[in-house]
Amino acid sequence: MGEFHFVEAAQGRGKENYKSRAGQTVSLHGAVGKIRKMSGFAFVLLRTSAGTEQCVWEERESEFPLELLCEETCIEAEAVVREEPRARAGYELRLKRVRVLSAPARELPFAVGNREINTSFEKMLDYRPLVLRNERERAVFRLQACLCRAFREYLEGQGFVEAHTPKLVSEGAEGGANIFRLDYFGRPAYLAQSPQFYKQILTGVFERVYEIGPVFRAEKHDTSRHLNEYTGVDFEMGYISGFEEIMEMETGMLRFAMEYLEQNAAEELALRDVRLPKIDRIPAVRFHEAKERIAAKYRRTISDYEDFEPEEERLLCELIQKETGSEFVFVTHYPSAKRPFYAMDTPGNPEVTESFDLLFRGLEVTTGGQRIHNCAQQIEKMERRGMNPEDFESYLMLHRYGAPPHGGLGLGLERLTARLLGMENVRQAALFPRDIHRLTP
């Protein structure tokens, strides 16, 4: 056998610090975000993976015509670093040579390099591949990635194990009509509405388990709060003494995440003018009490005793913030009628459950609670609801073979991101949102 060619491992790549390299020639690459022509020279703002670099083209210094560049041209460049106190970064990069790697084949429908993209909301969604290149749009998802990193770090520090559970399932966890159906080699299958059954099963394995992954809801709602596919941050923990422990874990996780963002995403936070919420401890209020307080405070009549109207969630948050300063509030003890069959009823009061929602800046971002771990209890509750336990045999293995007391929660990543960034519509917090009308891009 002849000679081999060997692949060496990639070298680490640090962030360039141009400021300390005044006078030196540097190489960099990126896409042209914006060109601002002046007389005899031009500013060329180059969007790199790290941010935006202010480059300067000058007739006498640059060895190429300015016409070589247009917005969204991908280039490799050689430039000389020059101190420039008037530039935001304190330096600018004087372009010497460029190599065009690719150029747009079509005129842009709108400018991407401006601070804000000037087009309609619908077009912003249609042109997502282009829109996301905008630095402020991109920052949304850098922040989202940073949130996930923080969640993982916190949960793993608390002994949670990451799981990858199937999205193709034979039973829906949440029931109802809000489930996507498909044909699976001649059998009906569904898309998981959550990793609910699996994460519960895994409390018997790992004790503490989490997953950040896609969940699917075939809801026909067309609102600013709903997506038909979203990213669920799910965790579940065994050997709990009550659902208070789940809320404590979430409080810790969110506090950690906010501090993590502050320390690791300062640029993105500034780009989006984000005001991070302070999280010390989070007030909790019972569902029925919350209902009555809102009614009393805002002189509203209660029309639905089993659920919140969106306006009530907004008002409750307003009220809680005024009284406690907290932008988060746990609402506990939701009516059993509105909670799934696996929710544990409150001992002595089966009308309500050992469950909670977390509201943040007017919107529900989390649902959680303790689950039934006793087999007979679970089967009894299923039957009371007209469900057939035989349809849930593999799920019930958890209960049949000794399940620890357990509970957990599901947090909507896009909703949290949207509220954090003050976005009106949750679609803005999804890279490629899916709604009842939208399956592309």
Added chain:
Amino acid sequence: MGEFHFVEAAQGRGKENYKSRAGQTVSLHGAVGKIRKMSGFAFVLLRTSAGTEQCVWEERESEFPLELLCEETCIEAEAVVREEPRARAGYELRLKRVRVLSAPARELPFAVGNREINTSFEKMLDYRPLVLRNERERAVFRLQACLCRAFREYLEGQGFVEAHTPKLVSEGAEGGANIFRLDYFGRPAYLAQSPQFYKQILTGVFERVYEIGPVFRAEKHDTSRHLNEYTGVDFEMGYISGFEEIMEMETGMLRFAMEYLEQNAAEELALRDVRLPKIDRIPAVRFHEAKERIAAKYRRTISDYEDFEPEEERLLCELIQKETGSEFVFVTHYPSAKRPFYAMDTPGNPEVTESFDLLFRGLEVTTGGQRIHNCAQQIEKMERRGMNPEDFESYLMLHRYGAPPHGGLGLGLERLTARLLGMENVRQAALFPRDIHRLTP
């Protein structure tokens, strides 16, 4: 408004070090894995989140009857730590009191607390919720979680941003019949065969992007290598000079991951008797050359010039290991006919592509390569294949508006795990495997 109840953040939880607490009374919880009765006393092996604790029930010391316990009973216990040189851990826990949190409602179909579960392969899959409780089974997925942590840490250190791309799509990236179809509010939709289009699009946004998430293949193969839903470790990077850079990145990532496992999962590696591969640099061989070498070395006739047979993959790995010592091998320049429409052909030789597979211990675990970034080239290749570019409008926005030269790869997490652990069947490396016959548990 009345008083509030406030939820405090959870406290951190360190791993207990019982060994240093001889003589003290400690509290712990877990599931009874195994009871070994002796005369006047019994060993009760308690499966905790951290591992297995050797507890001892003794007639005179324990304030409860041994009959209270059976396998898979979840308990909270108070016990006294006693030094015990004969115990593997150097101590044992003398049970004082226990509280039964839940007990199995049905007899176990097999013992879970033994080193190996003694049942058929099919039953191992049917009883997954129970099987996974076995310590050696559980270790598989702790190792898998650890692998993901390593991948993320490495990639984030290299400037990759995590993305959550949609699994409900309007076009399949890989084409062919291997795609699940469903109804999306009256329109046809598909389950993503990979995040291919989206990660490519995102090279224009983040430059470097990765995702670890579910991918769906409606393949009718019923082999030990195929799953219909698996976890894809996908990354994509912009501004590359060639596909060699992708292989370098993977080499670095795998090397990092192996070191990471060694440092962070010693117990699980020991439980599974894992022999980690040494990764320094990885040999690379061209597809056609590999074909010919196998044929020559093993006196085989080549029946398929465009693809490997599984046996050839096995033989190639054997041969490479003999000659270079490496258990990994990159195979490069796969025939264009067998690669997707987005694969970049090799300049000057359009019969082959700038692509590679990575084989590990006889099995393909990764497919990757450079993609076409030029718009005209991409449209031309689509049309040559009889595809209609209009069906791919949103994907082509990448190319139309200036795409950096880019490439990436997809690695099958279950396949890598299976080969690493010396498992014959990839199903053993999925928490809840999905195959052509299996949609539960």
